[in-house]
Amino acid sequence: MTARRSRRRIPEATVARLPVYLRSLLELAGTDTATISSERLAEMAGFNAAKVRKDLSYLGSYGTRGVGYDVEYLLFQMSRELGCSQELPVIIVGVGNLGHALANYRGFADRGFPLGALVDADPAKVGERVGDLVVRHVDELPEIVAELGAPIGVVATPGPVAQEVADRLVAAGVCSILNFAPAVVNVPPDVSLRKVDLAVELQILSFYQQRRAPLSAAVLAPHGPAAALPGDGMPTPDVVAPEVLAVTGEAAS
Amino acid sequence: MTARRSRRRIPEATVARLPVYLRSLLELAGTDTATISSERLAEMAGFNAAKVRKDLSYLGSYGTRGVGYDVEYLLFQMSRELGCSQELPVIIVGVGNLGHALANYRGFADRGFPLGALVDADPAKVGERVGDLVVRHVDELPEIVAELGAPIGVVATPGPVAQEVADRLVAAGVCSILNFAPAVVNVPPDVSLRKVDLAVELQILSFYQQRRAPLSAAVLAPHGPAAALPGDGMPTPDVVAPEVLAVTGEAAS
DNA sequence: ATTTGTGAATGGGTTCACAGCA
DNA sequence: TGCTGTGAACCCATTCACAAAT
Numbered sequence: 001m002t003a004r005r006s007r008r009r010i011p012e013a014t015v016a017r018l019p020v021y022l023r024s025l026l027e028l029a030g031t032d033t034a035t036i037s038s039e040r041l042a043e044m045a046g047f048n049a050a051k052v053r054k055d056l057s058y059l060g061s062y063g064t065r066g067v068g069y070d071v072e073y074l075l076f077q078m079s080r081e082l083g084c085s086q087e088l089p090v091i092i093v094g095v096g097n098l099g100h101a102l103a104n105y106r107g108f109a110d111r112g113f114p115l116g117a118l119v120d121a122d123p124a125k126v127g128e129r130v131g132d133l134v135v136r137h138v139d140e141l142p143e144i145v146a147e148l149g150a151p152i153g154v155v156a157t158p159g160p161v162a163q164e165v166a167d168r169l170v171a172a173g174v175c176s177i178l179n180f181a182p183a184v185v186n187v188p189p190d191v192s193l194r195k196v197d198l199a200v201e202l203q204i205l206s207f208y209q210q211r212r213a214p215l216s217a218a219v220l221a222p223h224g225p226a227a228a229l230p231g232d233g234m235p236t237p238d239v240v241a242p243e244v245l246a247v248t249g250e251a252a253s
Numbered sequence: 254m255t256a257r258r259s260r261r262r263i264p265e266a267t268v269a270r271l272p273v274y275l276r277s278l279l280e281l282a283g284t285d286t287a288t289i290s291s292e293r294l295a296e297m298a299g300f301n302a303a304k305v306r307k308d309l310s311y312l313g314s315y316g317t318r319g320v321g322y323d324v325e326y327l328l329f330q331m332s333r334e335l336g337c338s339q340e341l342p343v344i345i346v347g348v349g350n351l352g353h354a355l356a357n358y359r360g361f362a363d364r365g366f367p368l369g370a371l372v373d374a375d376p377a378k379v380g381e382r383v384g385d386l387v388v389r390h391v392d393e394l395p396e397i398v399a400e401l402g403a404p405i406g407v408v409a410t411p412g413p414v415a416q417e418v419a420d421r422l423v424a425a426g427v428c429s430i431l432n433f434a435p436a437v438v439n440v441p442p443d444v445s446l447r448k449v450d451l452a453v454e455l456q457i458l459s460f461y462q463q464r465r466a467p468l469s470a471a472v473l474a475p476h477g478p479a480a481a482l483p484g485d486g487m488p489t490p491d492v493v494a495p496e497v498l499a500v501t502g503e504a505a506s
Numbered sequence: 507a508t509t510t511g512t513g514a515a516t517g518g519g520t521t522c523a524c525a526g527c528a
Numbered sequence: 529t530g531c532t533g534t535g536a537a538c539c540c541a542t543t544c545a546c547a548a549a550t
Contacts, residue, residue: 013519019456023435037531046437049531050521057533065532066528082456083463090455101354102451107435111452113459150466152458175465176458182276182360184299192461194454198355199364201447202343203272203335205405205429206366208445210336212428213403266541290509302509303543310511318510318549508550515544522537528530 014055018082020045021055025075037068089116089148091174093165094157095125095135098180102156103130116148121161138165141172152176159183166193267308271335273298274308278328290321342369342401344427346418347410348378348388351433355409356383369401374414391418394425405429412436419446 024044028036038052045052056069061077063069079085090113092099102108103118118130121138128135136144145151153169155162155177162181169177170191179185179195187193277297281289291305298305309322314330316322332338343366345352355361356371371383374391381388389397398404406422408415408430415434422430423444432438432448440446 011519015460016453016457018460019450019453020437022456024437039531044437046439048521050523051519053532054520054534063532064528065526066530068531081460083459084456088455088459088462097358098354098360101351101358105350105354105451107351107452108455111435111455113452113455150462152455152462176462178454178458182364184273184277184297186299190465192458194458196449196451196454197272198358198449199360199366200269200272201431201449202341202361202364202366202405203275203337204269205431205445205447206336206341207268207271207334209341209403209405209429212443264541292509301543303545304541306510307512307542316510319508320550321509510547510549512547513545515542517542518540520537520539523535525532525534527532 008058008060010058014058017045017047017051017055018078020047021052022075022078022082022084025071025078028071029075033071035064035068036071036074038063041069084112087112087114089114089151090154091117091119091141091144091148091151091169092154092156093119093138093141093169094155094181095120095128095130096156096158099156100130102154102180103133113152116151117144119144121157138168141168145169145172145174150175152178155179155181155185157181261311261313263311267311270298270300270304270308271331273300274305275328275331275335275337278324278331281324282328286324288317288321289324289327291316294322337365340365340367342367342404343407344370344372344394344397344401344404344422345407345409346372346391346394346422347408347434348373348381348383349409349411352409353383355407355433356386366405369404370397372397374410391421394421398422398425398427403428405431408432408434408438410434 021041024041025036027044038049038056042049042052053063056063056074059077059081061069061074090108092102092115095103095118099118099120103115108115115131115133118133118135119138119141120126120135123137125135126137151174153166153174153176155165155169157165159182162179162183162185165181166177166179166185166187170187175190176192177185177187177194179193180197182197182199185193185195274294277294278289280297291302291309295302295305306316309316309327312330312334314322314327343361345355345368348356348371352371352373356368362368368384368386371386371388372391372394373379373388376390378388379390404427406419406427406429408418408422410418412435415432415436415438418434419430419432419438419440423440428443429445430438430440430447432446433450435450435452438446438448
C-alpha cells in the first residue's frame with residue numbers, strides 16, 4: 001500500500017518542522033546509528049513522538065515496525081523533499097546594518113544557500129565590496145535574477161520601502177521571498193513569502209515577561225529567582241511557555 | 254459588561270499578532286486619523302477584519318459600533334499590554350558573525366529594546382569594543398543580569414553550545430530567551446523561549462519552490478514568468494502561499 | 507447605515523490509543 | 529515484545545453571520 005504517494009498534500013505545520021528533522025538527522029549521520037525510533041528523533045528535534053510519526057508518514061517514508069527509521073534513507077528522502085539536492089542562491093536586497101549582517105553570516109552558505117548577489121538602491125552603496133561580492137544596483141534585478149536562476153529574495157531594507165522592493169523582486173521573477181523588514185508585505189498568491197521580524201519576537205517575549213511580573217518583582221528585585229511568582233491571580237497553566245512559543249519542554253506525555 | 258476583564262487569557266496566536274497591530278497603529282499615529290475600523294486596520298496589518306475584531310476583543314478594548322476604534326486609546330492599551338512602557342534591555346550572547354550583526358542592528362534599540370550587554374566565551378573576543386559596548390565574559394552573566402534588571406537573552410552562538418548558553422542564562426535569572434542558534438534548546442517551563450532560524454526559513458521556502466517547479470522550468474529556463482506552471486498534476490489550491498506561510502494575500506473574503 | 511462584539515460553525519493540527527507488522 | 533502507521537478524539541484558531549449599539 002505504501003506505493004510512494006509522493007504528491008501528497010503535506011500540512012503547512014509539518015513542512016515547517018521538516019528542516020528541524022533534517023538537522024537532527026545530519027547530526028546523527030556522523031555517528032554509527034543506522035536506525036532511529038520516533039521517540040529518540042522526537043527528543044532530538046524537540047517535538048513529541050506522535051508528531052514525528054505523523055509528520056514522517058506524510059512523506060510516505062517507511063520506518064520498520066518494531067525497529068524504527070533508517071537514518072540514511074530518511075536523510076535522503078528529507079533532503080530530496082526540501083530540495084537540498086541543488087543549491088538555491090540568495091539575493092539580499094538592502095545592504096544597511098541588517099543586510100551587511102546577513103551577508104557576513106556564514107550560516108546561509110553553510111546550509112546550501114550561497115549568497116548570489118547583494119543589491120541596494122543607494123548609489124553610494126553600489127560598488128561597495130562585501131565578502132567576495134560587490135553591491136549592485138537594484139535596477140539590475142531582472143538581469144541578476146536571470147543570471148542566478150531562481151534565487152530566494154531576502155528583503156533587508158527599512159520598512160517603508162519593503163513593499164516596493166518585494167514588488168520588484170516578483171517582477172524580476174523571484175517566487176520565494178524572506179522578509180526581514182518591519183512592514184507588512186503583500187505578494188501574489190503564486191509567490192511564497194515568509195517573514196522574520198526581530199522586534200516582533202522581542203515584543204512577544206516582553207508580553208509574557210510582564211505578565212509574569214505584573215509590575216513589581218524583577219524590576220525592583222532583579223536578583224530574585226526566575227520562577228513565575230505564583231499567586232498573582234494568573235491561571236499559570238502554560239501561559240509562560242506554550243507549545244508554539246517554544247520548542248520547550250514538551251515533557252514526555 | 255465591558256468591565257475591563259484584563260486578566261483574560263489571550264490566545265497565543267493573538268499575542269503574536271499584537272506587535273503587528275502596534276506597528277500599524279504607530280504608523281497611523283502620525284496622521285490625523287483619530288479612529289480606525291477593523292477593516293482598515295486589517296488591511297494595514299495584513300490580516301482580515303474578523304480576526305482583528307476577535308483579537309481586539311480579547312484585550313477588552315472597546316471600539317464604538319458604527320464608528321471604529323479610537324487610535325489613541327488602542328495604541329495606549331496595546332503598548333501597555335506589550336509592556337512597551339518600560340524599556341527591556343537585551344543581552345546578546347555570542348559575538349560572532351551573527352552576534353556582531355545583531356549588535357550593530359539599530360532595529361532593536363529603536364523599538365524599545367536597548368542593547369544592554371554583549372558577552373562571549375572566547376577570551377580573545379572579551380574586551381573588544383562593539384558600538385558603545387565592550388564584550389564581557391560569559392562567566393559574568395549573573396552580575397550582568399543583575400545590573401540590567403530583567404533582560405531578554407539573545408543566543409547568537411554556534412548550535413553546539415546553544416543549550417549550555419541557555420542554561421547559563423536561565424541560571425543567571427533570565428526568563429525570556431530568543432534563540433538564533435541552529436539547535437533545539439530546552440528551558441524550564443517558567444522561561445519563555447522563541448527561536449528564529451534563518452536556515453530553516455530558507456529551507457521552507459525551498460520546499461515550496463521546488464514543489465512549484467518539480468525539476469525543470471526555473472532551472473532550465475530562468476527567464477520564465479514566476480507563475481506556477483499549471484498542469485503538473487499538483488492540486489495547486491494554496492500550496493504556494495498558504496496563510497501561515499505568508500502575511501500574503503488574505504484577499505478579502 | 508455602519509461597524510463592533512461574539513456565539514456558532516468550521517477547519518487544521520495535535521494527541522490519543524491501538525491495530526498491524528516485524 | 530517493540531515500534532510504526534493511522535483513525536478517532538480533542539483542542540485551538542479562524543471564519544461566519546448576525547444581534548447590539550451608535
